[in-house]
Amino acid sequence: MSQYAIQTLNLSRDFKTVRAVDGLSLEILPGTVFGFLGPNGAGKTTTIRLLLGLLEPTGGSAVVLGFDTVKQGAEVRIRCGALLEHNGLYERLTAYDNLEFYANVWHMPPGDRQARIKELLIHFGLWERRKEIVVQWSRGMKQKLAVARALLHRPVLVFMDEPTAGLDPVAAVALREDLTALAQREGVTIFLTTHNLSEAEKLCQRIGVIRQGKLIAVGSPDELRQNNSKPKVEVAGSKFGQRVQDLLKERPEVVEVSAEKDHLIITLSKVTPVAPLIKMLVDAGVQVEEVHKGNVDLEHAFLTLLEEEEK
C-alpha cells in the first residue's frame, strides 16, 4: 500500500478540446491539511472529482488511500467524506433528516448514528434547530451542516471545496480549528480548495497552486512565500521626494520603489539588512517615523506565481 494518502502521476483530464487537468503529479502524506489554490476554472473541482473516482482521467493515474481511483473508485468513496462545490443538502428535509439519511448511506450502526449526529449538531451549534427544514436556513448554517455531513462517518480523508464560504468570521475560525484538530488528533487527511489565501496560510501544512490545469508550485506556505516573492520594507514618514526615490533605485538590492502619501514601499531583491537603507533615507532628509520590514504574505506569493506563469 502507498505511504501517501493521495498520489497522482501525470493525471490529466480533457473535456473535448480543453485540458482541465494537465499532468498533475502530487504526493500528500496522511494527516496533512493540503490546500489547493488556483483561480476560477484552474481545474480544482475536476481534480477533486478525479480523486473521488467520479470522473475517469484521460491520462495518468491517481491512487487514493491505496486504491486506484479508476478501478477501485467505490473503495475510495467508502473511506472519504466530501463537501463539494455546492453544499448538497436536501433543503426540503430537516437538518436531522439530512444527517440521518447520510448516516444510513454510510451504514452507521443505529446507536452510533444517533450519538454522532447529536455530537456534530451540538458542536456546530445546530442541535436546537435540528427539526427545522433546511431551506429556511442562512447560507452559513447550511455550510456548517454540510461540513457536519462530510465528517459524519469519520472519514480518513476529507475533500472540501471552499469549506468556509458563507461562514461568519467566528464560525470560520472555529471550523479551521476543527479541521486542524482533526488532522492532528485523528490523522485525518484534508484536501481543501480555497480562494481565501490567509485561510490557506493558517490552516494548510502544504499548498499546491494550480493554473490552467497545471500544478505550478507545491510546498509549505513558508516555502512558497520564500520562493515566489520578494521582501518589502515599508517606511512611514514624510518628504519622500522624487530625488529620494531615485537614490534608492540606484542601490543594487532595491528592485522597486513606490511612494504613497506618507508611505514609501521598497521592494528588495532578497532578504537583506535594511539599516543602511534607512540611514541613507535619513541622510537624504526624509523624516522617518516608522519602519516595517514586511513579511511577504501568501497572497503576494500566489499572485507572483500566477504572473510568472503567465509570462
Added chain:
Amino acid sequence: MMTDMFTIIRKEFKELIFQRGRFRGGLVGVLIFVFAFGILMPLQMGRDWVETPINLLFFAWLPYLLVSGVVADTIAGERERHTLETLLASRLSDRAILFGKIGSAVAYGWGLTLVNVLISVVTVNVAYPEEGLLLFPSETSLAIFIVSLLVALFGASLGVIISLRASTVRQAQQTMGILMFVVLVPVMLLPLLPQEWSLWFLEWAMNADLYTIIIAVVAALLILDASLLGYAMSRFKRARLIMD
C-alpha cells in the same frame, strides 16, 4: 444493495411528503387525488365502475399519471438542486441509486393507485347499497394489480431516461406529459368517430376475451419495461451524470 435502495426510497418519500417543506403540502395533493379518482368518479359511475372493462384503461393510465409527477423530481430535481453530486460522491453504487429512485416512484404510483381502487370500491358500495356487494371481477382485480405495477415501472423507467436528458425538472415533466397525451389521443378520439364505428368498438371491447387481451398487454409491458430499464441502467453512470 437492497439496504441502500431502501435508504434512497425512504429519503425520496420523505421529500415527497414534505413538499415545499410542509407535511400539509404533500398531504393535500394526495387527498385531492383520492377525492377525484377514488370518490367522485366512482360516485358518478355507480355499478359501471366495477363492471365496465374499459375502466381497466383508466387504471392503466392512473399510475403513469402519478409516477410522471414525481420521477422527474428524483433525478432532474436532484441535479437542479445540486444534491446529486454529493450523493454520487458517497459509497452508494450507481445501481442502488437508480433502483432506489425507480423504486420510490413505482411505490408511490402503484401504491396510490391501489389505495384509490380500494377507496373507490368502498365508495360505490356505500353510495349504492341497494345494488348489493359491488366488487371488481377477480380477473379484473388481478389485471389492475399487475398492469398498474407494470405501467408504474414503465413510467418510472421512462421518466429516468427523460430526466437524464432533460435540463430541468419542468422540461422532464413536460416531456412526460406530452407522451401521456400521445397515448391518450386514441381514447380521446373515440367519441369523435362516426357513431357506428364507436358502437362497434365498444361492442368489441365488451365482448372481447378480456383474459387474452390482459395477457397480451402484460407481455407487451414486460418487454417494454425490461427494455427501458436496461437502457436506463446503461445511461445511469456516475461519470456521465457528473458530466451532465
